[in-house]
Amino acid sequence: LGLSNDEAAKFIKQNTTHNAYVNLFNKTADIIFVTEPSEAELKMAKDANVEIEITPVVKEGFVFLVNTKNPVNSLTSKEIQDIYQGNIKNWKEVGGEDKDIIAYQREANSGSQTLMEQIVMKGLKLTNSPKTVINGMSGLIESVANYDNSDRALGYSVFYYAKTMYSKDTIKLLDVDGVKPDNSTIASGKYPFTTGYYAVMRKSEPKDSNARKLLAWLLSDDGQKLGENAGYVPLKVR
Numbered sequence: 001l002g003l004s005n006d007e008a009a010k011f012i013k014q015n016t017t018h019n020a021y022v023n024l025f026n027k028t029a030d031i032i033f034v035t036e037p038s039e040a041e042l043k044m045a046k047d048a049n050v051e052i053e054i055t056p057v058v059k060e061g062f063v064f065l066v067n068t069k070n071p072v073n074s075l076t077s078k079e080i081q082d083i084y085q086g087n088i089k090n091w092k093e094v095g096g097e098d099k100d101i102i103a104y105q106r107e108a109n110s111g112s113q114t115l116m117e118q119i120v121m122k123g124l125k126l127t128n129s130p131k132t133v134i135n136g137m138s139g140l141i142e143s144v145a146n147y148d149n150s151d152r153a154l155g156y157s158v159f160y161y162a163k164t165m166y167s168k169d170t171i172k173l174l175d176v177d178g179v180k181p182d183n184s185t186i187a188s189g190k191y192p193f194t195t196g197y198y199a200v201m202r203k204s205e206p207k208d209s210n211a212r213k214l215l216a217w218l219l220s221d222d223g224q225k226l227g228e229n230a231g232y233v234p235l236k237v238r
Contacts, residue, residue, distance in 0.1 A: 001210055017111030024200060025050050031201045031211035033057065035111035035158075036118065051203040057218050058232040061159035061186040062115045062193040064174045065141070067150035072096040074175035077192055080120060083154065086127040091152070104132050104140050104155040112140075116156060119193055145170040158195075159186060164231040186233045197232070 001008070015023060021041045023029035025048040036054065037045070045052055064080060066072060072095055075083075082088040083103050092098045105126060106113040117126070134140040134155075144155040145168040159181055162173060173181050177192050185191040199215045206212070217223045224234040 001213060017114075018109040021045075021200070024052070024202065027202075030205060030209065031199055031214060033197055033199055035060075035115055035195065036198060037200070038109050038114040038117075040109055041114075053201050053203050053205075055199045055215060055219075056196040056235060057199050057215070058224075058227045059186055059194060059196050059235060060233065061181045061191050062112070062119060062156065062195055063159050063162055063181045064154065064156050064176065065144055065162060065171045066154055066174060067144055068170050068172050069151040070096060070153075070172075072174070073172070074178060076177050077120070080176070081124055084116075084121065084126050085124055097151070099152045102132060102153045103127075104134050104144065104153060106140060106156075107133055112156060112158060115158070115193075115195055119195055120156075141168060141171065160232055183233050196235075 013023070013029065017034045018038075018041065020029065020032040020034050021037060021044065024032050025045055037052075064075065070091070072091060075094055079088060079094050083094075083101055084105070088094060089101055090098060091101055105116065140155045141157060141162065144150060144153045150170070159173075162171070175181075179185050179191050181191050181193075186194050199218065201211050201215070218227070219235075224236070228234045
């Protein structure tokens, strides 16, 4: 766009996923980079009479994590669903020690909670326990990393955040259905909980706007290389 770093920085705002959608609907942002909208956010768009365009820009994996003190290294999709429905309550039921499972989750309308509901639970109802709902992705990871009974904890995040933005040497990512989450398995779709980050804008955004120019560049080879160099998984396997 011909801007310096300092000039570009004036246009960039960091928010939670939900607040980013609110800014888009309120027209205080022209383009946002987020996970897919929740049902509540889609309703907000409709109520605001805003039609949105959703375009994937990089791939992402939805990952489950435990403390390194926990001997469990893998869970199946069904076991995860059963844990978060309250059907499996002890680690010994999934090959671990005889200890209760503390299954953390995020607050409603957070990006990771929407992913949990959409691609993992697939309509199954999560147990409702306010004691295990954590506000903020960093707070959830800290709870698994540092909790007094951390070998009992289970949590979730997105791959990029857990590996790049908030990496902790006291947590490990679990294999799911025997597949390890990494750049290769996420790029190929072999990892079962593969999703993406999306550019979302209003359909009314002018065709020659800077927001559309930015999106076009991000989808170009140079844009995809930038995403890959930053630690994301590009849309196409190279």
